[in-house]
Amino acid sequence: MTKTDMPTALDLPQVDPLPPETQKYFDICVEKLGMVPNVLRAYAFDIDKLNAFTAMYNDLMLADSGLTKLEREMIAVVVSSINKCFYCLVAHGAAVRELSGDPKLGEMLVMNYRVAPLDVRQRAMLDFAAKMTTASATIEETDRQALRDVGFSDRDIFDIAGVAGFFNMTNRVASATDMRPNDEYHAQFR
Numbered sequence: 001m002t003k004t005d006m007p008t009a010l011d012l013p014q015v016d017p018l019p020p021e022t023q024k025y026f027d028i029c030v031e032k033l034g035m036v037p038n039v040l041r042a043y044a045f046d047i048d049k050l051n052a053f054t055a056m057y058n059d060l061m062l063a064d065s066g067l068t069k070l071e072r073e074m075i076a077v078v079v080s081s082i083n084k085c086f087y088c089l090v091a092h093g094a095a096v097r098e099l100s101g102d103p104k105l106g107e108m109l110v111m112n113y114r115v116a117p118l119d120v121r122q123r124a125m126l127d128f129a130a131k132m133t134t135a136s137a138t139i140e141e142t143d144r145q146a147l148r149d150v151g152f153s154d155r156d157i158f159d160i161a162g163v164a165g166f167f168n169m170t171n172r173v174a175s176a177t178d179m180r181p182n183d184e185y186h187a188q189f190r
Helices: 020-033 038-043 047-062 069-083 086-100 103-115 120-138 141-149 154-177 183-187
Strands: none
Touching (some): 020 038, 020 047, 038 047, 038 086, 038 154, 047 154, 069 120, 086 154, 086 183, 120 141, 141 154
């Protein structure tokens, strides 16, 4: 594997062969996405770490929630924009374009979510995620109440916080390891 084929700047070889369950998961990724996302390849040097990452990601991003899949992806992009995480902006920007059917929305969220045509619910959600990213210690009951006032339940607020917290963590790991998005993401859903 050349340096340009590596998912990160770190020399952490993927477990070879992959355990059957992991190989099946990677095969499903290829079937559904046309690729194995580099974030998964990056964690594949340690199957326990990969499994922990995918379990948390799948729970936050795919499990039942009062938040739509698009809303969760919007949070991922806004948090990643503030953190300037190249990997997540590219990968989750593509997901926003796909789920919304609007390539402009993905770009607006990457650059400055405040210019996007959002409803009051989405704007409040993204304001909360942004504040959590830049000044989480300043969040007060009034911030949570602002979410309730636009229709979010306390469970939804926990989910907003969980998604924003997860991407704050993964943005930092991706930046620290120079994680690179798959080239396929750049042209998707434009």
